[in-house]
Each structure stands twice: as C-alpha cells, then as structure tokens.
Amino acid sequence: MNLDPFLAASPLLVVALGGCLLMVAEAFSKHGREENDSRSAGPSGDLALGTAITLITGAIFSAGIWFVGPDKLEGSRALEPYLILDRFSLFFSFVLCVGGALSALLAGGYLPEHKLDRGEFYPLLIFSTLGAMMLAAAGDLLSLFLGLETMSLGVYALAGFRRASPRSTEAALKYFLLGSFAAAILLYGGALIYGATGHTDLAGIRAAITSTAATEGAANPAVLLIGVALVIVGLAFKVSAVPFHMWTPDAYEGAPTPATTFMAVAVKSAAFATLLRVLVEAFGDPALTSWASGWPPLLAFMALLTMTVANLIAGRQESVKRMLAYSSIAHAGYVLVGLVATIKVGGDAQASIMFYLLAYTASTVGAFGALILCGSRGAEAVSYEDLSGLGRRHPAAAMAFSFFLLSLAGTPPTAGFFSKFYIIKAALGAEHYVLVVVLVLNSVLSAYYYLRVLVFMYMREPAPGAPLARPMRSGYVTTALVLSAVLVLVLGVFPSTYLEIVAQAALASR
Numbered sequence: 001m002n003l004d005p006f007l008a009a010s011p012l013l014v015v016a017l018g019g020c021l022l023m024v025a026e027a028f029s030k031h032g033r034e035e036n037d038s039r040s041a042g043p044s045g046d047l048a049l050g051t052a053i054t055l056i057t058g059a060i061f062s063a064g065i066w067f068v069g070p071d072k073l074e075g076s077r078a079l080e081p082y083l084i085l086d087r088f089s090l091f092f093s094f095v096l097c098v099g100g101a102l103s104a105l106l107a108g109g110y111l112p113e114h115k116l117d118r119g120e121f122y123p124l125l126i127f128s129t130l131g132a133m134m135l136a137a138a139g140d141l142l143s144l145f146l147g148l149e150t151m152s153l154g155v156y157a158l159a160g161f162r163r164a165s166p167r168s169t170e171a172a173l174k175y176f177l178l179g180s181f182a183a184a185i186l187l188y189g190g191a192l193i194y195g196a197t198g199h200t201d202l203a204g205i206r207a208a209i210t211s212t213a214a215t216e217g218a219a220n221p222a223v224l225l226i227g228v229a230l231v232i233v234g235l236a237f238k239v240s241a242v243p244f245h246m247w248t249p250d251a252y253e254g255a256p257t258p259a260t261t262f263m264a265v266a267v268k269s270a271a272f273a274t275l276l277r278v279l280v281e282a283f284g285d286p287a288l289t290s291w292a293s294g295w296p297p298l299l300a301f302m303a304l305l306t307m308t309v310a311n312l313i314a315g316r317q318e319s320v321k322r323m324l325a326y327s328s329i330a331h332a333g334y335v336l337v338g339l340v341a342t343i344k345v346g347g348d349a350q351a352s353i354m355f356y357l358l359a360y361t362a363s364t365v366g367a368f369g370a371l372i373l374c375g376s377r378g379a380e381a382v383s384y385e386d387l388s389g390l391g392r393r394h395p396a397a398a399m400a401f402s403f404f405l406l407s408l409a410g411t412p413p414t415a416g417f418f419s420k421f422y423i424i425k426a427a428l429g430a431e432h433y434v435l436v437v438v439l440v441l442n443s444v445l446s447a448y449y450y451l452r453v454l455v456f457m458y459m460r461e462p463a464p465g466a467p468l469a470r471p472m473r474s475g476y477v478t479t480a481l482v483l484s485a486v487l488v489l490v491l492g493v494f495p496s497t498y499l500e501i502v503a504q505a506a507l508a509s510r
Contacts, residue, residue, distance in 0.1 A: 008076035008085040011062045011093045012133055018054030019126040022047060026119035047122040048108025048476055052101040055129060059097035062090045081201035082143040084277075087505040089137035092273040095358055096136065098487075099265035100129035102365040102480045106372055107258035109474025114377050116162060116256060125262060128154030132270035139281075141190040141200040144274060145183070148238070152179050155267060158259035159251055171254025178237065178247040186234025192227030196220055202282040209285045225293070228283055232295060235278070238271035240329045241336060242305040252325035260321070261368040264328045265361040272335055272357060276350065280342065280507045289343045300340045303435060306333030307442040315449045318383050323449055324367060327408060330446060331360055337435045338423045344430035347506035352422035354502045359407070359415035359491050366404035366484035373397050373477050374469050381469035384456045390469060391458035397471040398457045400481050407488050409450040410443050415491035422499060 006013065026047060066087055070076050076085050083089075104125055111117045131150025138144035156179065160172025194200050197208035209224070233244065240248040252260045279295065288294040307330055314326035335356055341349040374390060374397045375381035381390075391398040407414035420443060427436045462468055491498055 004073040004075035005078040008065060008070055008073050009079065009083070010065065011058045011090070011097070012083075012130065012137075014061055015054060015058045015097070015126060015130045015133065018050070018057070019123055019130060022050055022054070022126060023123045025050060026123060045108060045112075045476075047119050048104050051104035051122040051126055052108075054126060055097040055101035055104065058129075058133075059094045059101070062093040062097065066090045066094070081139040081203060083134065083137045084139035085137060088273070088277065088507055089133075091354055091502065091505040092136035092269060092357075093133045095269050095361055096129055096132045096266050099269065099361045099365060100125060100132075100262060102369070102484060103258050103262040103265070105476045105480035105483075106261055106365070106369050107256075108476035109472065110256065110258050110372050110477070113472050113474065114256070118161075121158065121161060121258075124154040124157050125259075128152075128158070128262070129266060132266050135270045136273035136277075138274060138277070139202050141193070141202075144278075145187060145190070147270075148183060148186070148274075151267065151270060152183070155259070155263055158262065159255040161256050161259060162254075165254070167254040168256070169254075171251045174247050175251040182234050182237030182244070185230050185237075189227045189230025189232075189234060192223050192230065196224040196227060202278060205282040206285060209283075209287065228288060228295060229298065231278065232275070232298065235271055235275045236302060239268055239275065239332045239335075240306075241302045241332050242309045242329065245306070245310070245329050248329055249322050249325045252328070253319060253322045257321070257368055257372050260325075261365055264324075264364050264368065268328065268332065269357045269361060272332075272339075272353065276339060276342070276353060277507060279339065280350075296340055296343055299336055300432070300435060303333050303336035303340060304438055306330065306336060307438060308333075311442045311445045311449075315445070315452075317449070318385075320371060320381060320384060320387070320453060323453075324364075324371070327446065327449070328364065330442065331364075331408075333442070334420065334423055334439060335360075337427050337432070337439055340435065341423075341426040341430035341432060345426050347503060348429060349426040350506040351499055351503035352419075352426045354505060355422055355491075355495070355499050356419040358498075358502070359419035359488070362484045362487035362491065363404050363407040363414070363416050366481055366488065367401070367408060369477055369481045369484065370397065370401035370404055372472070373474070373481065374401060374471055376470045376472035384452065385462070386469040387453065387456045388460040388462040388468070389457070390471075393468075394471045400485070401457070402454050403485060404488070405450045405453055407492075409447045413492045415488045415495070418492060418495035418499075422495075 070085055107121055128151050131147050134147030135151055138147050156172055156176045159175050160168050162168035193205060197205050199205045199208055237244045283295060289296060291297055310326045310329035314323050317323040335353055338349050338353040371381055381387055407416035410416045410420045424436055424439060
C-alpha cells in the first residue's frame with residue numbers, strides 16, 4: 001500500500017483528526033463556567049492547549065514535508081486537481097496553523113476572563129482552519145468553494161460567539177449575509193467560466209483559454225471575462241479589498257477579540273493564497289494579463305482604493321479595535337500591489353507576498369493579543385482614552401502593544417519593515433511606480449494612527465474619573481505574545497534567509 005498520498009496530506013489529516021478529538025473532549029468537558037465564576041470551572045484551559053498543540057503539529061508536519069520535498073513523495077499528486085499538495089500549499093498550511101494556534105492561545109485567556117468560556121469555540125476554530133488549508137490547496141473551483149464554505153461557516157459562528165451582545169450578533173449577521181453574497185458571486189463566476197472553457201480545474205481552465213486564444217476558437221470571450229471578474233470580486237470580499245470591505249469594521253469590532261484575530265490572519269491569508277493561485281494558474285494567460293483587457297488594471301485600482309480609503313478612515317477612529325480593523329484592510333491593499341507585480345516579476349513578487357503574509361500574521365496576532373492583555377473584564381481597552389497612562393501604570397503590557405504596532409507600521413528592524421520593503425522592491429521591478437508612491441505615502445499615513453496609540457499610552461494622563469483599562473493576567477495570552485514577538489524579530493533580523501526559503505514555494509506559470 002502506497003502511503004505517500006496520506007503523508008503528503010498529513011497536515012490536513014492531523015488537523016481534521018485533532019478537530020474530531022476536540023469535539024469529543026468538548027462534549028465531556030466541564031460546562032459550569034457560566035454558572036460558576038470559578039476560573040477553573042470552564043473548559044478553555046485544556047481545549048485551548050489541545051487546539052494549539054493540534055495546529056502546531058499540523059505546522060510541524062507542513063514544515064517536515066516541505067524539507068523532504070512533496071515532489072519526492074510518489075503518489076503525492078493523487079488528490080489533484082482537487083487538492084494540490086505542493087510547497088505553495090504547504091507554506092500556507094504552516095502560516096494558517098501558526099495563526100490558528102496563536103488565536104487559540106489568546107482565546108484560552110480571553111474567554112474565561114470575559115465569561116464566555118464555552119468549549120465549542122475551539123472545534124469551530126480548528127475546522128475553520130482546516131477549511132482555510134483546503135482553500136489554499138484547492139486546484140479546482142469545486143474544492144475551492146468547499147474549502148471556502150468550510151472556513152466561512154465556522155467563522156460566522158465565531159463572530160457571533162458573544163450571544164448576549166447585540167453588537168456581536170450584528171457582526172455575525174453582517175458577515176454571514178455579505179459572505180454568502182460573495183460566495184454566490186464566486187459560484188456564479190465559476191459557472192460562467194465552466195460554460196466558456198468546459199473545465200473547473202485551474203490547469204484545464206488555463207489550457208482552454210490558451211488554446212482558444214491561439215486558435216481563435218468559438219468560446220465566448222465576454223462570458224469568460226465576466227466569469228473572471230466575478231471570481232476576483234468574490235475573493236476580494238474575503239480579503240476585505242475596497243469597495244468590498246463594508247462588513248469588516250463591524251464584524252471585527254463585534255466579534256470576540258480572539259475570533260477577530262483569527263479572521264484577520266487566517267481568513268485573509270487563505271483568501272490571498274487562493275487569489276494568487278487562481279490568477280497565476282488559471283488566469284495567467286497573456287490574453288488575461290494584458291493591461292488593455294485583463295485583470296491587472298482591476299487589481300491595481302482596488303489596491304489604490306484599499307490602501308488610501310482604509311488609512312484615511314483608520315485615522316478617524318476612536319475605537320482601537322476598529323482602527324486595527326481598518327489597518328488590516330490597508331494591509332490587504334499592500335498585498336494587492338504585490339499581486340499586480342506578479343505579471344512581470346513572477347516568483348519574486350510571489351515570494352514577497354508570502355513573506356508579507358507570514359510577517360503580517362505574527363504582527364497582527366501580537367497586536368490583538370496585546371489589546372487583549374491590556375484589558376480585563378469590566379476594564380477593557382476599547383478606546384484610545386482607555387489606554388491613557390498605561391505605559392506608566394503597566395509598562396510590560398504597553399511595551400508589548402508598542403512593539404507590534406511598530407511592526408505593523410513598518411519600523412526597522414521588525415518583520416513589518418522588510419515585508420513592505422520586498423513588496424515595494426517587487427513593484428519597482430515591475431515598473432509600477434504609481435503604486436509604489438501611493439504605497440509609501442500610505443505607509444507614512446498609517447504611522448499616524450499607530451503612533452497615536454503610543455502617545456496615549458506614554459504621553460497622556462487619564463481624565464479624572466475616566467474609565468481605565470486594567471491589564472489581565474494569563475499565561476496563554478503571554479505565551480502567544482512571546483511566540484509572536486520571536487517570529488517578528490527572527491523575520492526582521494534574518495529577512496533575506498527566510499525570503500529565499502519562501503521563494504521555493506512560488507508557483508510556476510503554466
């Protein structure tokens with residue numbers, strides 16, 4: 001019996017098996033947390049640790065198969081075209097597992113503190129991660145849709161996890177309605193593409209487009225172009241690109257912060273992985289990458305809008321969590337610049353995108369984790385004013401928050417600086433000078449609202465009688481912050497080494 005297909009798919013299998021075991025463990029866990037205020041009554045401790053261990057194991061398997069080489073495993077292509085188990089999908093499996101594991105650790109401290117300690121949070125998170133991994137590995141529009149819905153359904157539930165909160169319910173409802181609308185658009189676009197090409201697998205779509213362009217066949221180009229546009233729009237909803245970002249601020253603000261963290265890192269990374277694979281492997285024909293009639297102008301326009309609109313609105317926010325939501329939208333715009341550059345510089349642009357998403361995952365988990373650490377139940381850190389004087393009252397929490405905000409702002413020598421640097425380098429190589437200038441100006445603009453948090457923490461005194469954030473104590477949250485900080489520093493100190501590693505995962509234009 002050839003075990004290579006199982007070994008190649010082991011990251012997915014490990015996460016799936018771990019999720020099933022967690023469901024059984026959750027069924028037999030203690031549920032007295034809501035009735036009893038004892039910190040030990042809830043299931044979060046064991047389940048958070050179990051979820052983190054499962055996902056870290058998935059990340060280890062992804063890294064192990066990466067170094068062995070998936071191409072050396074006979075039978076690793078047995079699941080194609082539905083699941084493509086190459087270095088590209090392994091890289092994103094690693095990123096998604098790390099992001100999910102750190103989010104689980106944050107939940108292990110946040111849920112008991114805020115009396116939300118219900119064990120179903122963790123199976124939802126782990127199966128959403130599984131769906132995200134399937135989405136990143138999808139080589140067919142059918143498996144792409146299944147992975148997308150597996151990921152999304154769990155995230156909808158996580159967004160509304162604070163059932164007694166109208167704001168959380170509103171967040172879940174908005175996310176569900178607009179997410180379902182985006183999925184319908186994507187599905188309709190896939191149907192049009194199938195009608196124009198006769199294929200649902202990405203390689204077959206590319207071959208049909210190429211052969212049609214070469215022979216001037218009878219396929220309707222208008223139907224194909226509409227289908228391509230609809231698929232891109234459907235995925236643009238998931239990456240929160242302007243003007244398809246409307247759900248993001250409300251969903252991020254209303255969801256419990258660990259769920260917001262998972263949405264910001266895992267959902268966005270998986271959607272970008274899919275968008276990159278679809279654009280390169282299915283829509284990479286010269287006829288569709290032309291600036292006259294292809295998708296590059298659409299993505300370039302979205303990148304300009306996303307960077308500028310998100311940064312302008314983020315600077316006007318009074319809620320720190322809502323500011324971070326708009327910040328995540330702006331970062332999607334930066335990644336879109338790299339996507340546009342893939343047409344001319346190929347693998348270098350892809351490597352810059354993947355490095356960016358890894359650095360963004362570590363920095364964003366750290367930022368939301370520090371926000372969790374800065375507030376306890378009844379004394380949460382919500383607005384800028386809540387953080388006034390935190391640097392003097394609780395220097396450790398303020399220092400952690402400052403470090404990750406500086407990374408998101410792109411301050412050297414953090415990972416955030418080099419991730420933007422590589423995106424800019426790729427865009428310059430592709431001669432997209434307008435995009436580079438707008439990206440640099442927006443990076444400067446984003447420094448305003450990141451540094452504004454530091455001003456309140458270190459240079460403002462709270463008003464007399466004003467509510468103050470009071471940091472919580474949690475070993476789980478602290479562990480997540482330490483791991484995120486290590487990753488940010490390692491990527492910032494040795495960026496070229498990891499960029500070379502990541503470059504091995506670049507997709508070949510077929």
